[in-house]
Structures are given as C-alpha cells and as structure tokens.
Amino acid sequence: MTTTLPAYDEVVARFEPVIGLETHVELGTNTKMFCGCPTDFGGEPNTRVCPVCLGLPGSLPVANKAAIEATVRIGLALNCSIASWCRFARKNYFYPDMPKNFQISQYDEPLCVDGYLDVEVNGETVRIGIERVHLEEDTGKTLHVGGATGRIHGATESLVDYNRAGIPLVEIVTKPIPGTGALAPEVARAYVTELRDVLRSLGVSDVRMEEGSLRCDVNTSLNLPGAEWGTRTETKNVNSLRSVERAVRSEMLRQASVLDAGGRITQETRHFHEETGDTTPGRSKETATDYRYFPEPDLVPVAPDPAWVAELKAALPELPRLHRRRLQQEWGLSDLDMQSVLNAGAVELIEATIAAGTTPAAARKWWLGELSRRANETGVELADVGATPAQVAELQGLVDAGKLNDKLARTVLEGVVAGEGSPTEIMTDRGLEVVSDTGALTAAVDEAIAANPDIADKIRSGKVAAAGALVGAVMKTTRGQADAKTVRELILSRLGAS
Amino acid sequence: MSDLTRLTAVEIAGLVAGGETSAVEVTQAHLDRIAAVDDRVRAFLHVDTDGALAAARAVDERRAAGEELGPLAGVPVAVKDVLTTKGVPTTVGSKILEGWRPPYDSTIVQRLRDAGTVMLGKTNMDEFAMGSSTEYSAYGATHNPWDLDRIPGGSGGGSAAALAAYEAPLAIGSDTGGSIRQPGAVTGTVGAKPTYGGTSRYGLVAFSSSLDTPGPCARTVLDAALLHQAIGGHDPRDSTSIPAPVPDVVAAARLGATGDLTGVKLGVVTEFSGEGAEPGVLAAFRESVDTLAKLGAEIVEVSCPHFRYALPAYYLIAPSECSSNLARFDGVRFGLRVGDDGNRSLEEVMQLTREAGFGPEVKRRIMIGTYALSSGYYDAYYGQAQKVRTLITRDFTAAFERVDALISPTTPFVAFPLGARTSDPYQMYLADLYTIPTNLYGGPGISVPCGLSDGLPVGLQVMAPTMADDRMYRVAAALESAVGTLTPPAL
Numbered sequence: 006m007t008t009t010l011p012a013y014d015e016v017v018a019r020f021e022p023v024i025g026l027e028t029h030v031e032l033g034t035n036t037k038m039f040c041g042c043p044t045d046f047g048g049e050p051n052t053r054v055c056p057v058c059l060g061l062p063g064s065l066p067v068a069n070k071a072a073i074e075a076t077v078r079i080g081l082a083l084n085c086s087i088a089s090w091c092r093f094a095r096k097n098y099f100y101p102d103m104p105k106n107f108q109i110s111q112y113d114e115p116l117c118v119d120g121y122l123d124v125e126v127n128g129e130t131v132r133i134g135i136e137r138v139h140l141e142e143d144t145g146k147t148l149h150v151g152g153a154t155g156r157i158h159g160a161t162e163s164l165v166d167y168n169r170a171g172i173p174l175v176e177i178v179t180k181p182i183p184g185t186g187a188l189a190p191e192v193a194r195a196y197v198t199e200l201r202d203v204l205r206s207l208g209v210s211d212v213r214m215e216e217g218s219l220r221c222d223v224n225t226s227l228n229l230p231g232a233e234w235g236t237r238t239e240t241k242n243v244n245s246l247r248s249v250e251r252a253v254r255s256e257m258l259r260q261a262s263v264l265d266a267g268g269r270i271t272q273e274t275r276h277f278h279e280e281t282g283d284t285t286p287g288r289s290k291e292t293a294t295d296y297r298y299f300p301e302p303d304l305v306p307v308a309p310d311p312a313w314v315a316e317l318k319a320a321l322p323e324l325p326r327l328h329r330r331r332l333q334q335e336w337g338l339s340d341l342d343m344q345s346v347l348n349a350g351a352v353e354l355i356e357a358t359i360a361a362g363t364t365p366a367a368a369r370k371w372w373l374g375e376l377s378r379r380a381n382e383t384g385v386e387l388a389d390v391g392a393t394p395a396q397v398a399e400l401q402g403l404v405d406a407g408k409l410n411d412k413l414a415r416t417v418l419e420g421v422v423a424g425e426g427s428p429t430e431i432m433t434d435r436g437l438e439v440v441s442d443t444g445a446l447t448a449a450v451d452e453a454i455a456a457n458p459d460i461a462d463k464i465r466s467g468k469v470a471a472a473g474a475l476v477g478a479v480m481k482t483t484r485g486q487a488d489a490k491t492v493r494e495l496i497l498s499r500l501g502a503s
Numbered sequence: 504m505s506d507l508t509r510l511t512a513v514e515i516a517g518l519v520a521g522g523e524t525s526a527v528e529v530t531q532a533h534l535d536r537i538a539a540v541d542d543r544v545r546a547f548l549h550v551d552t553d554g555a556l557a558a559a560r561a562v563d564e565r566r567a568a569g570e571e572l573g574p575l576a577g578v579p580v581a582v583k584d585v586l587t588t589k590g591v592p593t594t595v596g597s598k599i600l601e602g603w604r605p606p607y608d609s610t611i612v613q614r615l616r617d618a619g620t621v622m623l624g625k626t627n628m629d630e631f632a633m634g635s636s637t638e639y640s641a642y643g644a645t646h647n648p649w650d651l652d653r654i655p656g657g658s659g660g661g662s663a664a665a666l667a668a669y670e671a672p673l674a675i676g677s678d679t680g681g682s683i684r685q686p687g688a689v690t691g692t693v694g695a696k697p698t699y700g701g702t703s704r705y706g707l708v709a710f711s712s713s714l715d716t717p718g719p720c721a722r723t724v725l726d727a728a729l730l731h732q733a734i735g736g737h738d739p740r741d742s743t744s745i746p747a748p749v750p751d752v753v754a755a756a757r758l759g760a761t762g763d764l765t766g767v768k769l770g771v772v773t774e775f776s777g778e779g780a781e782p783g784v785l786a787a788f789r790e791s792v793d794t795l796a797k798l799g800a801e802i803v804e805v806s807c808p809h810f811r812y813a814l815p816a817y818y819l820i821a822p823s824e825c826s827s828n829l830a831r832f833d834g835v836r837f838g839l840r841v842g843d844d845g846n847r848s849l850e851e852v853m854q855l856t857r858e859a860g861f862g863p864e865v866k867r868r869i870m871i872g873t874y875a876l877s878s879g880y881y882d883a884y885y886g887q888a889q890k891v892r893t894l895i896t897r898d899f900t901a902a903f904e905r906v907d908a909l910i911s912p913t914t915p916f917v918a919f920p921l922g923a924r925t926s927d928p929y930q931m932y933l934a935d936l937y938t939i940p941t942n943l944y945g946g947p948g949i950s951v952p953c954g955l956s957d958g959l960p961v962g963l964q965v966m967a968p969t970m971a972d973d974r975m976y977r978v979a980a981a982l983e984s985a986v987g988t989l990t991p992p993a994l
Contacts, residue, residue: 056607060831062600063587063609063706067742097827097876101849106830163849165835297876299885302712302824303704304742 009262013254016227016261017187023234024189024253025224026196028177030210031143031217032075037171038142039066039109044173046216050166058171060104065303068093072173073116074317075209076140077309079175080117081318082203083135088116090308093140093301098294102145102165110141110176112298116307122203123326124195126188128340133196134180145170175209181224181234189225189257194250197221201246202325214245221249223277225256227264235260236270240284242277252277256284332356336365349377350387354394361398371397375418391422400428410488413437440487446479449487450495453478464500472496507532508669512578512726515672519562519577526559526566526577530621533579537623537670540994545645546655546665548584549592550624555579558621565619575733576619581671583662584625585632586717587706588612595708596628596640596658599860600838609706610738611675611717618733623671626661630862631829632682632710634658635934638925639864646921647690649959649991653918656686656934662720663690667991673730674720679711680817681914681938683718684950688913688962691952691989693727693979694720696938698969699945700745702731703738709828711821712743714942722988724951724980728756731972747970755973759980764798767978769965770805770906775937780915783956788912791953791963794985795910795978805906807898809891813940814932816891819875820943823885825865826872832860867928892943899944903968908978911937913950913962937964947972951979952989960989 037044040057056064080087094112117138123130146169151161177200185192201212201219212219226237238260240252255277260270274287323331329352333343336355346352351372358368372387376397380390400418403409409417409432420431432438440446453475454461463471472493479492507515507529518524534552541547562577587593587605589612594600608616615622629639637645637660647655648668655664662674663686676683678696687694695718702717709715719730735749771792776785796802834840834856835849842855861869875884902909914934924930941948946969953963963982965975 056605059836061587061605061607061837062593062595062603062708062831063605064607065705065741067740095827097830099830099833099850099853101833101835104831104836106833107827295878297827297873297878297881299823299827299876299881302743303709 010258011261011265013258014187016257019229020227020257020261020264021183021186021230022189022253022257023181023183023226023228023237024185024193025181025237026179026193027222027224027239028197028200029220030079030175030177030204030212031219032072032173032175033208033210033218034069034071034075034173036069036071038069038072038140038173039171042171046218048168050164050168053168054170058104059167060106066109066301068304068307069173072140073307073309075173075207076116076138076175077314078207078317078321079177079204079209080120080138081314082207082321082324083117083120083122083138083177085117085120085135085138087309087314088114088118088307089311090114090306091116092306093304094298095301097297100144101163102147102167102170104145104167104170108141108144109301109304111139115139116309122196122199124192124199125326126191126195131185131192131195133182133192136178136180138175138177141174141176143169143172143174183234190250190253193223193253194246197249198246199325206322206325206328208322217244220244223249223252223256225253225260226270227257227260235264236272238270238273238275238284240275240277241287244279248277248279251282252284255282259284336369338369342369345373349373351377354388357394358397361395363398363401367401368394368397371401371418375415376422379422391424392418396421396428403428403432407488408432408438410439410485412485413439436486438486440483446483446487446492446495447499449479449482450475450492450499452482454496454499461500464497464502467502469497469502472502508536508672510672511723512575512672512721512729513723515578516572516575519566520572522566526562526621527556529577530555530559530579530623533623533671536668540668541670543646543651543994544648544664544668544670545643546626546661546668546670547581547624548594548596548627548642548661551588551591551622554591555621555623558616562619562621573618573733574729575673578620578673579623579671580615580620580730581623581626581662581665581674582612582615583628583659583674583676585628585677585708585710586612586675587708588622588625591622591625593625593708594642595632596630596637596642597860597862597865598641598839599832599856600708601641603838605706607706610703610740611734612706614734615675620673620733626659626665626674628661628682629658630865631708631825632658632677632679632715633825633864633868635681635685635931636919636921636924637661638921639862641862644921647918648994649691649918651994653920653959654689656689656914656918658682659686659694659720660690663687663692663694666690666692666720666722668994672722673726675717675730675734676720677707677715677717678938678942678948679714679716679821680942681935683720684938684948684962684964685914685934687720687950688952688964689918689960691960691991692720692722693724693949693951693983694718695727695731695949695972695975696941696947697731697735697972698745698947699942700741700743701749701947701970701972702735703741703744705738705740709824711824712828713824714817714821716942724949724976724983725753725756725760727949728752728976728980731976745970750970750973752973752976755976756980759977760984762798762981762984764795764800764978764981767799767908768801768803768906769795769978770803770902770909772810772909772911772937773804773806774808774810775911779936780912781917781956784912784914784916784961787954787956787961788963791982791986792910795982798981798985800978800981803906805902805909807895807902807909807940809894809898810940812891813895813943814936816888816895817935817939817943818871818932819884819888820892822868822872823875823888824872826869826876829861829865829869832857834860864928895940896944899940899946899966899968907967908974909966910978911964911966913937913964917956917959917961941966945969947975949975949979951982953982953986955989
C-alpha cells in the first residue's frame, strides 16, 4: 500500500465506527451434523466420510439432536428467544469443497434470535446485541498446491479433504454495534473473548481459533458523526483474539484514508494478514450472490419442546462473567488483582489449584509469579507451562508441612516443569527436603559456632543480630535444606542468648 | 421354462418354497426371457446376471438348510435405475452418471435383498425421472410391449415394460408426479405410489425431494401389496420417513379380491372425469365405475376445485427442488467429467460436464427451477406454488371426510406413439394431469388395469388418505377381481 495511513486518534476524532461480528463455532459433537461420521480434528484426508457427507447421489441428511441441543444452549446463554418451530434451508452455490453444491443452513427461521452478551472493556460494561444463532454444516477444505501463496491463484492442483464437510457449525451474528468510538477494536476483541469463554463454559466446542473451531468475520464501517452508517466491509481470516482487534483497527484506518482521499468504500470481503496486520480485497459483494434459499425438503422442521428448552435453561452452567465475579469475592481480590489474574489466563488454573486443597493466596502466588514468569520466558500459554493445578497444590502442601522452604519449592517446581515427576518425587529424588532432624542440625550449628568464635562471642554478649552470619554458615553446610528460622533459634539457644 | 415368467410373484414364491422349482431356475427363466425380448423392449439398462444368479443360489441354499423363507423369497425383481445398488451401475437414465457404481445400497434395495428377492437388473427411465415416456432417457427409449411403436409411459417405463413383457414379475418404481402409476396404466400393469414417507428415499437419487416416492410395480394387486409390505416402513436414514408400521396392504388386497366392496364409499373426481381425457379412456373408466358399484361400493361425485392448479404448481415445485438436488453433479467426485485437460479452470470443467451430461429436459427444469427460486421471484413462484399445494391438500382432506377413496382415470390418454409428444413439453406434461395432485398432497395412489381402448390398456386410479394405503389396495383388488388382468399380444 502506497498511501500513508492517518493516525488512529485522528481517525476516531473524525469518524464513528460501526462494527459487527459473525462467529462460526464448530460444535464438539461426537458425530457430524447429518451423518454418523466422527468429528475429531485431524485424520488422514477423506477418511472420515460416508455417502451422506460426500453428498453422493441418493444420500439423505438426518439432523444430529446433540447439535440442536448445543445450539439451543448457546442461544439460551446468549439470552436469545428459542424458536418453537423452525426449518433448515438450502443455500445454493457451487464450490468444490461443498459436496452437494448447496449448504444446509438456516435462513429466515433461525433456531435462536434476539439476544445479547455483556462484555467488559476498561471496567465498563458494553451490551452486544445478538441478532441470531443458527445451525449449519461445515464445508470441506481445499488445499491449493503448487502456487507460492497457498491460494488458488497460481496453484497447479487443488486437493479437497471432506473430513470437515458436515461438521456441525453454529453461526452467531451480532447486531450492528455503533457508538464504541475509539474502543471499537477492543470491544470486538472483548466480545470474541467473552463469547469464547461462554462457549467453553457450556462445553459445546473446544473453541480453538488456531485450529479453526472458532472462526470470526469482522464487519467494519465508518461514518461522519450524525451521518448514516457507511458501507461495510467483511474481513475474514481473522484467526486469533489479537487479530480481531488488529483487523478492526486496520480496517478503520484503511477506510478513513479512502474516505479522506474522496473515494468510496466498496462492499466486499477482505482478507486479514497476520504478518502485516493489514487487509486485502477478496471477492466483491457488490453483485450479491443469489443463494436461492429455500426450505430443506429432506429434513423435517425442528420444533423444540418448550419444556425441554426450560430444562436446558435451568441446567445452564454459571456463565463466565458471573462466575468471575463470584470467584473474585471468594478469593478476596481487588478489581485490579482480578484483572491481572484474567490477563494471565489463570482463572481456571487457580480455581483448580484451590479445589485441590490450596489457599487462594498461595495458588495465585504460584500461577501469577513463578509460573507466569516461566510461561512468558518460553512463550507458551500458562495452561501449557508444564505444571498442573494438582502439582502446584501438592507443592504448596509440602511447603505448608514444612518439608520445603520457599527457595527449595522453586527448585522443585523447576523440576516439575521440566517433567521430572511429582513435587514429592522430585523432592525425594534430589534430596531437597528441609533438614528437620534436630540432631544433625545441632551438629551443624555447633560446627558453625566452633568455626566462628568471634561471632559466637558477640552473640553471647547480646549482639543477637550477629546470628545472621552463623545462620548463613549453617544453611551453607546443609545446602539450604534447613529451615532458617529453626536454625536461628537453635544458635541462640546454644549460645544462651535466647 | 418360459412358463415361469408368466407366473405371479405369489405363485413363484409358493413353488420355490415348496421345492417345486428353484430360485435359480426361476431367475434363469427370466434372464432367458430378457435375452429373448429386451433388444426390442429395451426395458433394462443393466442386467446383473451374475448377481441375480448368486442371490438365487443363496435362496436355494437357505431353503435346503431348512430356513424359513419370506413371502417373496426367490422372486425376481427389476429395479428402476433411480435407486443406488452397491457395486451395480446406477445411471438415473443420465449420461452424467454413466459408469458410476455406488458404494452403497439404497434402503429399498437392501430390503429387497433382505426379503430374498432376486434383483435382475436396473430398468430404463426418463433422465432423472423427468418425463412421461422414457424418451428422455439418455440411453434410448423403452418400447411398450403392447405395441412396440408406442411409449411405455414414464418416467418408470422400463419397470412397467419389464412386467408387461414378462421379463420380471415384480419391479420397483419411483413416483414424483405419476412415474409409477402412468406407466402402469399404459402397460396394463399395476403401479402403486405409497404415502409419502411410507417408503424410504435413502438411496433414491433425488429429483424432487418433497414429492419423490419409491413404490411397487407388479402384474397383480396382491403382488404389488406384497412388494409394498417388503420395502415399506420407517427408515431412520430418511428424516421424512414416517415412524409407523405400513398399513396392512396385503390383507387389504386379499379382502378386496373377494370382490365385495359393501360399505365402501368412492368419490369420482369431477374435474378428472369429463373433458380432457380421450373418449376411449373415459368409456373404460365409466364402465369400471359401474363395475365398482356392482361390487357394492357407493359412488358419489366429488369436486376438487384446486386440482386444476396442480400441474402448474408441480412444474414450479419439482423443478425448484431439482435445480438444487442436481447441483451435486459437477464432475468433481463421481460420474462424468468433461474437459479436464489440465488447462481449464474448475468452473469450466463443471460447466462442460453439466453441458454434456444433462439432456434437454433436465436442463429445462434446472433453468425453470433456478429462476423460480431466484431472489425477487421466490414469492411469486415457489412461494405461490406452496400455497396451491396447501389448497390441494385441503381439497383431499375435505373429500376424505365424505368418501373413503377417490377414483379417476390414471392418465388422460392411452400409450401414444413414440415421438408424438417430445417436441411439445406441455403435451408431455399432460400425461401426469391426474396423478400429480396425489404427490402434492402426499397420499397414496394406485393404478390398476380397468379395460382396453382400441386394444391399448387403460388404468383406473384409486387415491386414499395418507397412511391409508390399505384402502386403495382393497378397491384395486376388487376391480381386478371383476376386470381380470390384461394380457398383451405375444412379442
């Protein structure tokens, strides 16, 4: 791009952004949406297929009840109304990774409509309207081989893997979100983050953006204050939470520069590029594709029984926002402390560590201290740092029992992270236990007194502070495995100064 | 051995079960008959000689082992090429599927195997079941055994002709707008369209999903009922399949065969029993109505005012669904692929494949359907047609409050000469004028021979309420007991 982009502050001072998000979630059902094929990620290409998900002539779909249930639960968690009667529809268009050349989706009769999700940005609650939640089937995956970019352009061959074809996909569409101003990129990110947490708490999906089980399209437009909303673009290929934020920001800057130059925004799909952080045009939507939607005649209508929906609603888990609020109270954290726990992605880890028998303070200390530092150093998520909540709880248990002091515990934790075994095993194997045998300790103390008669005299004469030097000597001979406090008491008592 | 080909399915099953003949002998007799006459009739697209003989041997072995055989064990059956058969070519009468051997059996075919029937092969049809004469088959027309210069009806002309030519005692068809009943009528055979959802569509290559109904074809009403019983019933692989047992159509056929219709009230559809039909067809129909009255049925006239809109509504709904159902034929995963020379784009290959693979009638319907579903036209065409469908259903519901079943001629005209209507689609579409309302409603309908007009068979149609398939079998069997079966001239 040759044009210079305007400064962000300047853009938000002159334009008002309107954003909207379409999120696709692959459900974690055991089987596909309309057949019995397994849904697990990976697998040799075209091994998890059957006549139905390959769209062979004569095959027919049968709707997966577990997928419908998951969708209704998502709708309920997002405060939607659940349709009492709705149908699937066919969305017709030709594409090689779509086996039937139509996608079974929902059109004017989605399963869930008109809800909202509250998200927090800078301590403020923003209510994001949910337009609809509907259920559809995923397509296969096309791999373009032989080109430089992996895109269809320049490729010599295209390979299609239908393993993904027919995996249940839930589409969650927000209402347009105006009025967020400079915060628009952060609101977008906060929404996707909160939605991901909600979906995770429902246990309906593994919500991994990098594996594509959570995919997000970002709509962005700009308008002058008081004017009608501008033409929007839809940005795809947004594969991480950070990218959501970057994509909105980048699109706001690009659109502002186009508008500043007197141009107009083309309604189009754009691709986000992780490396550069900018977007490039995809297919234009100016001549809208006519998908010729009509009710899917191979499936019977879905009519969720209100009593069943009420049951599902009653059985919803505590949703993340309320859950967090409750934990904060239970753990006695300030807003700021809770925020640092959230930022570190440590909520569930701390919760599990507490559940394994540790105090909130100790659990928080390990996860936000030593382990966060370690995760940062090695560039992994905290959850993947190498220690489990159970191990952390075990470690703290050893400290509480006086078997490890703080320094030894850190050493043991290093062993845990390195995969050497459980804290108890490492402590034993490496002989790191605190020396608590008083006889051995007394001998070490006596040795230190004998080796440092001057200091011993000072202590005898009442200069108790000099004991520190002798404690250090004892710690040295016991290789740090003595409890410093005990050593000090022992020295003072041997020298009659206690 | 040619005797064996003249027998009914009931008779054949009896002889096989009693050890008076073997399934292999029966099968060989029919294979011989096919070899003798099918070059003139052209009912079959594919004869599965090896598969048929193997299936027959399995039946004979089971009998030898003392196993109890089902009521149709050892009976040969011809299957319309619209149903998938594992490892056996399935073309739907189209070039676009030439050479395709499906990796799976349709539910109907699976049930035929389970019943111990012997599948002889796959029968000819109008391409994708779109037509009323089999002339739209990409593999050439089937000829009517009554007069080889005439059409055997369609789309299931191959199955009907195979019965009339004694190439098979049983056959499977599929009925979207009359494709079982109309060929039955013009070949002097019995063809039944079950209640929609009463027979599984799994493995039936879709033309119009909300209308397609596989069903039985035979030379007698009882044989059709036995076949219906064998293939019908709930199938979890088809969401639109009705989760209820098949009405006892066999008992109903046996009851009807006693020739007593006392207490049965039949409605003659006013709109289908006057002008529009050939005089000879009307005459045979009226005579049959008198016969039914003599058998004890009470006859009344019933007007179904919306039936006149059935044909236009059908020609919006069926093409709309077909335009979507046939999108999967793109040369990517199965069947014909044209122009893939390494230089053309995927889109070009898809276009060339579809251009070469589909015949003119199929293309016509894809285009009509694509247009009818287009944004801005949907309400005026597809939406409006669905409303008409509702009105037709109401006509049926109202009629069945007054009568047990409705009757009409099956088709307005007897078998017409080959080529007579191919240049005018509308004239061809009229062949299904009387059968289409039943498909739009979803109820069952049966065509049973009711007489001759100038030496050519005429069929009478009995239409019953949904899931009351037994009623139509009773009436059809009663008429058959009075009229008798029709025997075509020797080939």
